[in-house]
Amino acid sequence: MTLTRREALRLAGATAGLAAGGGLLAACGSSGGSEGPVRGGGSAPARRGGTVRLAFTGGGAGETLDPLIAYSPADLARGLVVFDRLFTLVGGRVAPALAVSARPAADARSFVLTLRQGVTWHDGTPLTSADVVHTLAMLASPSRPHPSELTGFLDVAKAEATGDLTVKVPTKRPVGDPAGLLAGASLAVIKKGTTSFRPGQAVVGTGPFKVAAFAPGREARLVRNDRYWGGPPNADTLVVLSVDDPQARANAVRGGQAEYASDIPFTLAKTGAGASGLEIRGAGENQRTGYGFVLNTTRKPFSDPRARMALRLAVDRQALVDRVFLGYGTVGNDLFGHGAQYFAAQTPVLGRDLARARTLLKEAGAEGAKLTIRSADYESGLNSSAELFAEQLRAIGLDAKAQIVAPTAYFDADGLAAADLLAFPLGPHPLSVIFNRSAAYPSLAFKDPDLDRALTTANATNDPKERERAWLDAQRVMTVRGNWIVWGRGDVLSLTRATVTGIEVRDSAKYPFLGKAGFSA
Structure with a gap:
């Protein structure tokens, strides 16, 4: 198996990973994080409505709406709320998402995926096994910039729909925990027939937010999906900003251009939040x-x-x-x-x-x-x-x-x-x-x-x-x-307005799940 530079970057700290769940804990607000977390920071109930602007490290002109090749934190944070994964991890353990089970055969040389009922795409059509078969085929498509790591384990060309919501996937080597493998790879599902993700082109996912506008290297504007199978979002709109410089991310929050800045350095955190109403948050011990x-x-x-x-x-x-x-x-x-x-x-x-x-x-x-x-x-x-x-x-x-x-x-x-x-x-x-x-x-x-x-x-x-x-x-x-x-x-640290709530760690604290982000009541 060949490791591409994109996969290497996802493997290294800022662009890959999984584990703990729950809201991000808040560290001290004005004098740095060494005093410990503030109880309940970022976990208050959210009111409905509003626009939350969040700054992440971007990927410049190479940013993409394609969740199968995304690697910058901005790409990944955006992709997590537009497209759903088959499985995710919460608290370091596998949790169902679009798939509710992955049952391995006795010899571990194949498994059967069972999909969640009642999931619809942003265009109103239902999720089916054909979408998953298409997604797996795309992993090894010659049109892709590089093959997925999953192709070393899964015989994706032989995956077949065995029912409207079931897919049989043969493996190239024994895979005893297919749900864990898919969760670790953070495999998103794309709609059958989708072959490109160009800016300005309609992008259809199953996630809690839909793409309204996208400017690579600058920002993406996402609007709520009230038909989301996991429950409607809190915010009306998310604006995911691509800001590579950590000082600029922090300044955006301090200056009122954003409500949340991801992954700020230890030296910057040590100077404090910088204003009342702001706080430095740490993602918790298990997300270090x-x-x-x-x-x-x-x-x-x-x-x-x-x-x-x-x-x-x-x-x-x-x-x-x-x-x-x-x-x-x-x-x-x-x-x-x-x-x-x-x-x-x-x-x-x-x-x-x-x-x-x-x-x-x-x-x-x-x-x-x-x-x-x-x-x-x-x-x-x-x-x-x-x-x-x-x-x-x-x-x-x-x-x-x-x-x-x-x-x-x-x-x-x-x-x-x-x-x-x-x-x-x-x-x-x-x-x-x-x-x-x-x-x-x-x-x-x-x-x-x-x-x-x-x-x-x-x-x-x-x-x-x-x-x-x-x-x-x-x-x-x-x-x-x-x-x-x-x-x-x-620690993985962020700077945020104290009223921002509902940001959850699923894949990584460096690109948290924003599906429930909003403002406290």
């Missing part, structure tokens, strides 16, 4: 982004597990948390996916032991090794974490330096292959997403027979208990001899 370094095991010295363990013992996690998160986070236990189902939360945080680290480096023949830590501020604080970790590694005799590149060059394959470590963020994605996508890049992957067996079982088994054991085994391998150093988990 994991910050870490992925070691390139295709290069020496990290082909040796002793060298990998030496770096895990050398990192000063608390120093990184203090200097990078500024109080908005906590230390990590070397595993990505905190908040996701099956996450090994009981895995202890490894303590710092410089003497042991030096001994392991000597045993691995890696004393004085030159190391390059590749980074870009694709996620706020990555560059500073790379520079600080380089300092910490020099304390055990390694010749380490940070290699800072532009975000557009972050996932360049040649650049990754030549680097020894990659500063890497990951949100609370399902473990299948974290392990399967990251393995697609040789320089990010970790080849280990015990890990491969655990992942094969986790993906294939129909038994939830066996699946849980397999995921715990996979994570145990990673903490014993893997190539991750997850030193901390940072």
Whole structure:
């Protein structure tokens, strides 16, 4: 399976992921988030009506209304309310959406989707199995800019409608949890016959809002769908603004051009909300982004597990948390996916032991090794974490330096292959997403027979208990001899008017679900 740059960006912190549900919790309003959350922030009942303007990181002229290839937070936030997914995740667990079940065959080589009754498209026509078959076919269509990751698991060309609301989907490999696979991929359903999503063209979804206007890289205006199967929205209109600069997003709220600014940096949050009636909100502990370094095991010295363990013992996690998160986070236990189902939360945080680290480096023949830590501020604080970790590694005799590149060059394959470590963020994605996508890049992957067996079982088994054991085994391998150093988990922060309510985390706090957004009564 080949990982495209778009999928890589979705995998990294700002553009992918899933887990906790519920309203976003509010952090302190004027002096930064270190004082803790304000109880009930953003969870008050919403009145009907009004226009909510929300600023997200955009994708410039490349923004799209196509939910199958969306990757910027603006694209994704907009797409979540125009198009519905087959399954989503709430509280890190699979929840039904357009599909109410995905029943695997005994051999896990196919499954049957059963769709929700009574769902209509924005044009009033009913959702049917033919729409899902069309959507699956589009995943591998030659007209698509790249194939979906799902095509590595599903034999989409052989999917067939077996009834008005049932679809049989054969698989290329055993899939024991098809609902989890589809939820992790955040697969939206598009209407049969839809082949393009050009600006100005009518766009039909099943979501709580309909597209009224769209200017790529600028804004989208969405209007309420009163026939929505999940209940009518609260707001009359949503305006999703594309604003790449985080300071500009915050200024839009402070200046009255927006009511909500997504994903503001820790330094900006530390200065406070900036005016009465505004507050800084954190998305909660289970939506924190994991910050870490992925070691390139295709290069020496990290082909040796002793060298990998030496770096895990050398990192000063608390120093990184203090200097990078500024109080908005906590230390990590070397595993990505905190908040996701099956996450090994009981895995202890490894303590710092410089003497042991030096001994392991000597045993691995890696004393004085030159190391390059590749980074870009694709996620706020990555560059500073790379520079600080380089300092910490020099304390055990390694010749380490940070290699800072532009975000557009972050996932360049040649650049990754030549680097020894990659500063890497990951949100609370399902473990299948974290392990399967990251393995697609040789320089990010970790080849280990015990890990491969655990992942094969986790993906294939129909038994939830066996699946849980397999995921715990996979994570145990990673903490014993893997190539991750997850030193901390940072809060996902937003700046908002205190009256904004109903914003829910489904896929990710960086592009929350806006279907119930509105203003408190």
